[in-house]
Amino acid sequence: AQKVTQAQTEISVVEKEDVTLDCVYETRDTTYYLFWYKQPPSGELVFLIRRNSFDEQNEISGRYSWNFQKSTSSFNFTITASQVVDSAVYFCALSEWKGGSEKLVFGKGTKLTVNP
Amino acid sequence: KAGVTQTPRYLIKTRGQQVTLSCSPISGHRSVSWYQQTPGQGLQFLFEYFSETQRNKGNFPGRFSGRQFSNSRSEMNVSTLELGDSALYLCASRGDTGELFFGEGSRLTVL
Numbered sequence: 001a002q003k004v005t006q007a008q009t010e011i012s013v014v015e016k017e018d019v020t021l022d023c024v025y026e027t028r029d030t031t032y033y034l035f036w037y038k039q040p041p042s043g044e045l046v047f048l049i050r051r052n053s054f055d056e057q058n059e060i061s062g063r064y065s066w067n068f069q070k071s072t073s074s075f076n077f078t079i080t081a082s083q084v085v086d087s088a089v090y091f092c093a094l095s096e097w098k099g100g101s102e103k104l105v106f107g108k109g110t111k112l113t114v115n116p
Numbered sequence: 117k118a119g120v121t122q123t124p125r126y127l128i129k130t131r132g133q134q135v136t137l138s139c140s141p142i143s144g145h146r147s148v149s150w151y152q153q154t155p156g157q158g159l160q161f162l163f164e165y166f167s168e169t170q171r172n173k174g175n176f177p178g179r180f181s182g183r184q185f186s187n188s189r190s191e192m193n194v195s196t197l198e199l200g201d202s203a204l205y206l207c208a209s210r211g212d213t214g215e216l217f218f219g220e221g222s223r224l225t226v227l
Contacts, residue, residue: 045218101172
């Protein structure tokens, strides 16, 4: 079965620090997708990225970057020059397919607090 | 473009009652999924609907059910509520590119 592990339960940093959120996954599928979501206190899961298992290129979007390493089954997320608004719970997720339907298997999340 | 809309945002019920939650997906999206989020179990998949058909179901008892209408709007129902059903219920819609967009959720409290 699919499994996602986010070993860091909580991280606290000071504004402008860089922070990396770890994500390790387990799957037997050869094709799969990995996701990152941000959940602010309002509750909505905000989509950040979806990455295909065949695309191991790192991705950068503004202050956000993602490092996908298939060899270690990791999909880590780095926030550069963190800001207070980055404070939220971040979830890593892995797709699981069944009969043409995709569901996401989520990690337990990492709560990030960015202090001014 | 409007996002995923869920109603109601908050509700309180007592044990034994039933509840219906509603989700309007992003315009043009035909796939709607539901997830339950609790502090103990985290985010868990409930079911997915596509073109009014349930395509997948998670490991939840039969008290949890859902449906999808021809306009892609979806509802989920929980009957005979238990204290453990207290959770944030999140709806998500999927576009053609495969990205899954979530609503703000319906927070259910069972007393």
